[in-house]
């Protein structure tokens with residue numbers, strides 16, 4: 362029998378939706394914290410295939426999720442392109458910045474990334490050997506706009522202002538960067554698929570700050586280019602798109618880009634998604650992450666409401682965004698039991 366996750370991605374309506382969770386390998390798990398300490402720091406963990414595979418497997422062993430997501434980060438690609446990358450404890454990522462064409466000259470080309478990313482491909486190979494036969498392996502990359510926001514500002518930004526400033530102030534330079542990211546994301550995901558990823562997901566975490574024509578040009582178009590290139594090279598590969606907080610931009614996004622599944626955040630309701638989105642593709646989502654901290658009857662009620670709302674079409678249960686480090690591992694079990702009706 363084919364894996365549940367792949368059946369939902371192929372458009373099948375299932376009696377119980379498959380389930381996995383964004384950031385399922387992460388700091389809320391004591392076993393993750395222990396392995397990370399062994400690796401030394403976050404980036405060393407990402408580039409150590411044995412340990413990265415180990416943390417990917419931890420939530421599968423503990424909970425039996427239907428899918429495992431490769432342990433890596435969207436910022437490894439900019440690093441492979443030549444950007445400096447480091448993490449400041451308690452604060453987050455820092456990168457060298459891009460403020461104009463002179464900063465682009467230091468970057469490598471789309472075909473020069475693989476040596477740097479070889480440990481990631483090795484992690485995928487280990488996982489495709491070691492995962493249980495019913496578990497689907499997801500590879501991923503950041504979408505060009507989201508990755509560009511970090512490369513331009515050199516860090517996380519609440520409103521992506523530096524990226525918008527470059528986009529408006531020097532559109533030629535910005536477009537060169539977007540093209541490089543689009544092309545290298547195709548190469549990166551293609552190698553993950555060749556190494557054994559059975560699905561790939563494109564994270565556009567900051568898509569919500571693009572509006573109107575800018576959303577079409579910098580969120581939808583690059584996703585369409587990446588998805589059509591991947592489908593041409595790897596016919597049948599299922600792809601999940603996550604233009605987070607796209608709001609009305611979610612409507613028609615799967616159809617226009619060719620994505621098999623649209624992942625939604627919790628700023629839209631599951632009933633709205635069932636009506637306006639599920640006719641085009643499988644829907645993934647969308648329980649608010651805070652329930653993993655607060656638990657209780659609210660978690661149960663909200664989980665049931667989402668399953669109920671999306672039961673008449675293909676659905677993959679997930680959170681609306683990543684689980685946070687202060688979550689209680691027992692609430693994750695409660696969510697899974699509620700979805701599976703045990």
Ligand code: 1CP
Pocket residue numbers: 382383384385386387388397403430431432433434435436453454501516517518564566683
């Ligand atoms: O201290 C730690 O251990 C680091 C925390 C952490 C983790 C667990 C980071 C730093 N990245 C990851 C792993 C990760 N990141 C995965 C694989 C593991 C899994 O999901 O189980 C994935 C898919 C990502 C994707 C990612 N990284 C995104 C897109 C999804 C999202 O959350 O919106 C983004 C924006 C990043 C950048 C990043 N990396 C790490 C942090 C703290 C951030 C976010 C910075 C910010 O707030 O802007």
